[in-house]
Amino acid sequence: MKKFAVLFAILGLASTATAEGDAVKGQQAATACAACHGADGNTPLAPNYPKLSGQRANYAEKQLHDFKSGERDNAVMAGQVANLSDEDMANIAAFYASLEPQFAAVPAKYIEQGERLYRAGDKATGIPACAACHGPKGRGLDSAAFAALGGQSPQYTIEQLKAFRDGTRANDANRMMRDIAAKLSDEQMEALAYYMVGLH
Known part of the structure; x- marks a missing residue:
């Protein structure tokens, strides 16, 4: 029973920690993101940059907040998110969630x-x-x-x-x-x- 209580607590906290974003506004706010993550979120430049297309909005938004707070340590991303508002982050996350990820054949x-x-x-x-x-x-x-x-x-x-x-x-x-x-x-x-x- 305790395991279920902990899980529901985690789910509850996660669902209240983020806001629903606007994908159209997110596309405009994500202009700078395209340089590393691609216009369609499929990262054409470097294989160690994450693909963002199809990413869960709540997850992506949490990562942006964590980069901004320093909870997730990444100097490049800290600089990118420094001037983003909570609304910007929600919108960017919604934009990438709306895109289709590209898959590849598994060796x-x-x-x-x-x-x-x-x-x-x-x-x-x-x-x-x-x-x-x-x-x-x-x-x-x-x-x-x-x-x-x-x-x-x-x-x-x-x-x-x-x-x-x-x-x-x-x-x-x-x-x-x-x-x-x-x-x-x-x-x-x-x-x-x-x-x-x-x-x-």
Whole structure:
């Protein structure tokens, strides 16, 4: 019963922490974002920049707030969000949520292990199924501000999993991602990242 109470508390907090944005206004506010993340949110420049297209609005908005507050440490993004208002952040998040992500073929060598970890986790090492929070198709969970992962750049995903594992990224609720990433090997991270690029 306590587990359910904690989950509902997290869901409640996440859903009240963000506002509903305007995608049309968000497109205008996101003009500068296109330089790194692409006009359609599919990041044409560098594979270690995240794709933002199709990202859950609540998740994206939370990340923008975390960059601004310093809870998520990134000098480049801190500078980009410094002058954004709460309304701007909600609108930008709504804009990227309205776009379609691009997916890619999954290299055959990652399919079996990646799918197993994503859908079932690893009981032996206590790794839960990614699908439990991020959904069977990798679309995330808006009410809890859980990220959409389907189609995400594998290099970016690996970088973030390693950051959670070593503690350089620590803006996850109740250490959820840090605790999970601590149990993942480099090989498992790679398999998951390349499996999720085609997940939809």
